[in-house]
Every structure is written in C-alpha cells, then in structure tokens.
Amino acid sequence: MEISDDPVAMATAAPMAPVTAQRPVRTDLESSIPKPYMARAMAAPDMEHPDGAPEHKAHGMSVLQQHVAFFDQNNDGIVYPWETYTGFRDIGFGILFSLLAGLVINLAFSYPTLPSYIPSLLLPIYIANIHKCKHPSDSGTYDTEGRYSLVNFENMFSKYGKTAPDKLTLRELWNMTEGNRVTLDILGWVAGKLEWGALYIIAKDDEGFLSKEAMRGLFDGSLFDNLAKKNASIKDKKKI
Structure with a gap:
C-alpha cells in the first residue's frame, strides 16, 4: 500500500484552526505500540506499557x-x-x-x-x-462499548501536558475537562470535573502532579487495587 507524502493529507494541525496546534496529537505511537489505532477490549496499554498491566487480571x-x-x-x-x-x-x-x-x-x-x-x-x-x-464530555478513552482507546489516552498528554510529558498539573486537568466539553452537556461537564478532581485528590504525587501511570491505572482499575493495598498496609502498621 502506498503511503501518502501529501503534507495536507498527513497534517495534524490546520492554520485556520489554531486550537489544532494548541492541542497537538501524538504522531509517533506506531514506534512503540502495534496497531495503536485499534481499541483494546481487555488491556489498557500506553507507550511505556505496550501490554498494559499483565499482573492485573482482566x-x-x-x-x-x-x-x-x-x-x-x-x-x-x-x-x-x-x-x-x-x-x-x-x-x-x-x-x-x-x-x-x-x-x-x-x-x-x-x-x-x-x-x-x-x-x-x-x-x-x-x-x-x-x-x-458512558457520558459525553469525557476524554474518549473508553469507546461506547467499554473498550480502551490508546490514541485518545496518549492525546490527553500531548494536548494538555505542557509542564511535563507524562503527568498533569491540577490546572492542566482543568484545561482538559474544559477542552472535552460538549455543548449543552451540563451533566457531563460536572461529572468530568468531579471524576478527575477526585482522582487528583487521591492519586497526586508529592509535587502535585497526576502521573500518566496513575491515570492509566484509573481506566483498568489497577490503580484502585494498588491504593487499597497501600492503605491496608498503612493501617496494619499503625496497629503494631
């Protein structure tokens, strides 16, 4: 199959739509992930974890x-x-x-x-x-059948991770929820901010960032398992 070298056909930003340059998308996914465009039904991979979390059973x-x-x-x-x-x-x-x-x-x-x-x-x-x-005004990382879209997950960081490539600040999370807003979807606007705000509270690091790994773990639930084990361990130590 012949690959197009037309700069317009392969462009990810349009001069007349500045927002496409302000929120760039990843173009290098195939260097690490096979078929990055294919939604995964049972695994939540990213560029650093091509197989998702194998220890987390589907x-x-x-x-x-x-x-x-x-x-x-x-x-x-x-x-x-x-x-x-x-x-x-x-x-x-x-x-x-x-x-x-x-x-x-x-x-x-x-x-x-x-x-x-x-x-x-x-x-x-x-x-x-x-x-x-599944509600509107979300990141699109889940499709309408509950599969995981690697492309949309990675694009959260290419679009909004201005401070670091693999983590988001609270302000960047806010900008992401604003960027995902769908017209007249008030319930989705509120839900998005509450969901990501709650995740930030529980999973931010010592520097106030929400890491890419924590966000990936949110989608497949492995983050919840890890947090529960961590909190159970802390409680056990306090009893000693």
Whole structure:
C-alpha cells in the first residue's frame, strides 16, 4: 500500500484552526505500540506499557468493566451503594465523601444498567451493562462499548501536558475537562470535573502532579487495587 507524502493529507494541525496546534496529537505511537489505532477490549496499554498491566487480571471483562469491578465487593457482578462506599473508603477517601459517592454514583448509573425497565430502590449497578453509562464530555478513552482507546489516552498528554510529558498539573486537568466539553452537556461537564478532581485528590504525587501511570491505572482499575493495598498496609502498621 502506498503511503501518502501529501503534507495536507498527513497534517495534524490546520492554520485556520489554531486550537489544532494548541492541542497537538501524538504522531509517533506506531514506534512503540502495534496497531495503536485499534481499541483494546481487555488491556489498557500506553507507550511505556505496550501490554498494559499483565499482573492485573482482566477476567474476561472489558476495560470499563474492570474499572468498576473493584467496587464489586462480593464479585456477583452488581455494585450496590454500600459497596461503592466501601470501595471509596478502601482507596483512602473519608467517610462523608464516600457516603456521597455511594449515593450519587449509584443514583446516576443504576437505572441505565438495569436488565429491566423497572427501577430498583437498592440502586444496583450491573457491571455487564456499564457501557450504557458512558457520558459525553469525557476524554474518549473508553469507546461506547467499554473498550480502551490508546490514541485518545496518549492525546490527553500531548494536548494538555505542557509542564511535563507524562503527568498533569491540577490546572492542566482543568484545561482538559474544559477542552472535552460538549455543548449543552451540563451533566457531563460536572461529572468530568468531579471524576478527575477526585482522582487528583487521591492519586497526586508529592509535587502535585497526576502521573500518566496513575491515570492509566484509573481506566483498568489497577490503580484502585494498588491504593487499597497501600492503605491496608498503612493501617496494619499503625496497629503494631
């Protein structure tokens, strides 16, 4: 197949659209990742981790399902508000925030995932249908079926990582959520800022950056496992 050398055909920035130059996209992905354009169903790779996190078991679930499965305390495929609360406590959030998360998240995402049209007062989230909860104004790293888009993940850093290539400041996270906004999608605007703000609080490093590895771990849920193990270890040491 002949590759085009037309500069217009291969351009990633347009002179009449300055925002395309202000938010550049990655053009070197194929140097490290085979078929970077192909959405991954069960792994969350990046340029530094072509195979994702092999130690994090997929158990046949999509990357989006893996993200949610951490909160399924009894592994029955359903996440209830009290399980969401427990999961947030395990990864280091306080009681009040965890209570609010358990209520708001399950209230927002329960009905779209139900196997019937009849609401449940227990607000269960069915992991099998979690792809129905994808909202606009997000990074696009999950596609509409819950697969992981490597290209869109890497583009978060090429577009908004102005201070460092592999981490984002709080201001850069804010700029990213602003850049992802879809017209009239107020719920998506709020959800995006709350989601990334909560991640920043729990996973920022000592210098105030949110690392690329932490963000990748968010998408496949491996970050939650690591934070829970870290917090459990700290609690055990305090008991000694």
